[in-house]
Amino acid sequence: MTPLFNLINDVNPTKTQWALKVRVVRLYEVPAYDTVYVSFSLEFVCHDKEGERIHASIKQSLINTFKPLLKEGAVYVIRHFIVGVNNLKYKTTGHKYKINFMTKTHIYESGDDRWYLSCKRCPKKVQCVGKRFYSEKCDRHESSGNPRFKIQVTMIDSTGTVYFLMWDRECTQLLGKTCAIVRDGIDSKKKGLDIPTEVESLVDRKILFKVQVKMENLDGHNDVFTVMRLTDDNNIISKYIDSNVENQESDLLSKIEKNDDEGNKISSSNDKVTTPSKTRINSVI
Numbered sequence: 001m002t003p004l005f006n007l008i009n010d011v012n013p014t015k016t017q018w019a020l021k022v023r024v025v026r027l028y029e030v031p032a033y034d035t036v037y038v039s040f041s042l043e044f045v046c047h048d049k050e051g052e053r054i055h056a057s058i059k060q061s062l063i064n065t066f067k068p069l070l071k072e073g074a075v076y077v078i079r080h081f082i083v084g085v086n087n088l089k090y091k092t093t094g095h096k097y098k099i100n101f102m103t104k105t106h107i108y109e110s111g112d113d114r115w116y117l118s119c120k121r122c123p124k125k126v127q128c129v130g131k132r133f134y135s136e137k138c139d140r141h142e143s144s145g146n147p148r149f150k151i152q153v154t155m156i157d158s159t160g161t162v163y164f165l166m167w168d169r170e171c172t173q174l175l176g177k178t179c180a181i182v183r184d185g186i187d188s189k190k191k192g193l194d195i196p197t198e199v200e201s202l203v204d205r206k207i208l209f210k211v212q213v214k215m216e217n218l219d220g221h222n223d224v225f226t227v228m229r230l231t232d233d234n235n236i237i238s239k240y241i242d243s244n245v246e247n248q249e250s251d252l253l254s255k256i257e258k259n260d261d262e263g264n265k266i267s268s269s270n271d272k273v274t275t276p277s278k279t280r281i282n283s284v285i
């Protein structure tokens, strides 16, 4: 499995295609020498899931572009930057190199998007209002919420890539643990940076999925399919695999139910599609 993100330890100037997932631990502006009102540069120090640190510099002409996007403590994905020698007079990290932002540097905040906080009475996401949580569906404020899984996995075979979205019930079934328990097991320093080992263990597992196919999936507007049910029971999986086909390592038959946008079943015809049996979970994002 190719990791989605590089490690800070590996960053060097020999290539430009780096992708980092980091937490900004210190963010500060260096004032220009001649005036206190203009900043000379914006600087930050960040660390990755291994705890390794690297310094990043944003030159004066780019401060207005990037400053509104950055805040201390938040987790970001950063791509397209220049790796230069860490020649700072006062070094903030022991790293030999530092990151220099350029106009086309791509940075976005990456929340921990493998879970969400739901209402205690329904599975809908709650909004944080002050110190309380509001469920729009139930029109109620609660003092706490329930953490629930929402995990997207990438499935790749020789014919292409699709994304499956698994909600709380299916994830809990697969992992054998609730979202609250998995989250409690994560080192607080790594929260948002690391994929929990339980979740990472999904990679390469053989699972039979029943997925919902919406119109937007069929017309190409959405390549994320919602998982309705799943099983890793080999007895059941083998019933879906024609033994001859399995030997040829080609196709697994699965039945598709079409749903409209409201999730209503509009056809449960005998449509059968072939999905390669070699399809395995490729990555968890």
Ligand SMILES: [Zn+2]
Binding pocket: 119, 120, 121, 122, 123, 124, 135, 136, 137, 138, 139
């Ligand atoms: Zn609710």
